[in-house]
Amino acid sequence: MAEREQDLSIGQVAERTGLSVHALRFYEQEGVMFGPVRRGPGGRRVYGEQDVGWLNLCVVLRGSGMPLPEIRRYTELARQGPGTERDRLALLLRHREAVDAQMEQLRRCREIVDHKVRVYEDALDGAAALAEADAAGPARPGLGRSA
Amino acid sequence: MAEREQDLSIGQVAERTGLSVHALRFYEQEGVMFGPVRRGPGGRRVYGEQDVGWLNLCVVLRGSGMPLPEIRRYTELARQGPGTERDRLALLLRHREAVDAQMEQLRRCREIVDHKVRVYEDALDGAAALAEADAAGPARPGLGRSA
DNA sequence: GCTTGATCTCGAGTCGACTCGAACTCCTAG
DNA sequence: CTAGGAGTTCGAGTCGACTCGAGATCAAGC
Numbered sequence: 001m002a003e004r005e006q007d008l009s010i011g012q013v014a015e016r017t018g019l020s021v022h023a024l025r026f027y028e029q030e031g032v033m034f035g036p037v038r039r040g041p042g043g044r045r046v047y048g049e050q051d052v053g054w055l056n057l058c059v060v061l062r063g064s065g066m067p068l069p070e071i072r073r074y075t076e077l078a079r080q081g082p083g084t085e086r087d088r089l090a091l092l093l094r095h096r097e098a099v100d101a102q103m104e105q106l107r108r109c110r111e112i113v114d115h116k117v118r119v120y121e122d123a124l125d126g127a128a129a130l131a132e133a134d135a136a137g138p139a140r141p142g143l144g145r146s147a
Numbered sequence: 148m149a150e151r152e153q154d155l156s157i158g159q160v161a162e163r164t165g166l167s168v169h170a171l172r173f174y175e176q177e178g179v180m181f182g183p184v185r186r187g188p189g190g191r192r193v194y195g196e197q198d199v200g201w202l203n204l205c206v207v208l209r210g211s212g213m214p215l216p217e218i219r220r221y222t223e224l225a226r227q228g229p230g231t232e233r234d235r236l237a238l239l240l241r242h243r244e245a246v247d248a249q250m251e252q253l254r255r256c257r258e259i260v261d262h263k264v265r266v267y268e269d270a271l272d273g274a275a276a277l278a279e280a281d282a283a284g285p286a287r288p289g290l291g292r293s294a
Numbered sequence: 295g296c297t298t299g300a301t302c303t304c305g306a307g308t309c310g311a312c313t314c315g316a317a318c319t320c321c322t323a324g
Numbered sequence: 325c326t327a328g329g330a331g332t333t334c335g336a337g338t339c340g341a342c343t344c345g346a347g348a349t350c351a352a353g354c
Contacts, residue, residue: 011300021301022343030341042350044301057259064256068341085274089267092260099257103250109211110246112204113239120236127232158330168331169313177311189320191331215311 007040008047017055024055031072032058034079064099154187155194164202171202178219179205181226211246 014021024045028037034054038046054075061071074091077084161168175184175192181201185193201222208218221238224231 009300010302020343023341025303026342042301043303044350060256060259062341063252064260085267085271089264089271092264092267096257096260096264099253099260103253103257105210106246106250106253109207110243110250112207113211113243113246117236117239117243120232120239124232124236156330167313170311172333173312189331190333191320209311 006049008049008052010045010047013047013052013055016052017059019055019059027055027058027068030068032068032075034075061095064095065102066095066098070095153196155196155199157192157194160194160199160202163199164206166202166206174202174205174215177215179215179222181222208242211242212249213242213245217242 008016010021010024013019014024017024019027027033028045033051037051038048040046058071058075061074062068070091074088077088077091155163157168157171160166161171164171166174171192174180180198184198185195187193205218205222208221209215217238221235224235224238
């Protein structure tokens with residue numbers, strides 16, 4: 001049997017996807033592989049480039065907060081093939097909105113943190129300048145509790 | 148004792164912060180309150196506006212992925228008052244970087260999802276147009292496995 | 295033949311952040 | 325006086341996503 005050029009062991013797939021070997025088996029069990037994973041001699045898993053591609057998509061979706069059950073649903077729809085495009089699109093649109101919401105939340109947080117950073121930097125600069133001028137100025141108070 | 152205008156019950160604080168009553172007690176126990184929470188008659192917690200402000204900051208930090216132990220560390224530094232500004236600033240800078248990294252990851256993910264959305268929309272539009280023209284065109288294949 | 299390292303299955307353990315429930319105390323309204 | 329609702333403490337339970345470990349198997353190199 002011609003062993004295809006692209007055949008990969010679970011370890012190689014782990015390297016290429018950034019997932020652990022354990023996680024790969026776990027994902028398979030959770031039904032997020034596109035199709036059944038081929039097995040080589042000795043029952044070892046054999047992956048193709050397609051599997052790697054699918055897994056990398058899964059990694060992206062996970063990395064943006066999609067829970068595994070939802071990824072499984074998407075996988076099932078894709079597996080069913082033609083006729084499920086509308087559902088797949090709807091799922092992706094929902095996820096895109098979730099991603100947008102996350103980005104918005106992060107943006108707001110970043111602004112607040114940024115503001116605090118500036119306040120601290122100004123205060124420390126001020127204190128440094130004071131120390132330079134006065135050689136004994138204690139740090140300015142009032143940076144504590146208030147947001 | 149003059150009951151201050153701003154005194155709030157745990158339930159009111161829950162409303163104002165979006166945290167649950169349970170979570171508020173949990174946060175207190177985890178040491179992320181700025182100071183010890185006052186107690187009213189019958190041992191009930193009494194919060195002031197300052198507490199709400201601090202909690203809202205905690206909510207923002209949590210919402211951007213800062214783990215509770217790190218929030219506790221920040222709280223301890225703030226509690227110690229003057230002299231810890233440099234450490235607080237360093238902590239905030241680190242967190243800002245973490246936030247930036249998250250945003251970057253989300254941005255990349257969003258692009259990928261967006262691309263897939265466009266592909267599906269085009270395909271569905273095409274199918275719709277086909278159906279209009281041909282009245283029997285099946286959905287275009289090739290939307291399955293490839294990323 | 296023997297060791298080494300990767301793989302296999304299966305079940306259990308971990309971690310973070312809450313969440314829940316039980317049993318009790320209070321205050322207020324009717 | 326009593327019923328309801330909000331509060332208290334404490335410990336246990338939950339959830340998601342892995343992670344880990346034990347014990348067995350397999351392929352290659354010395």
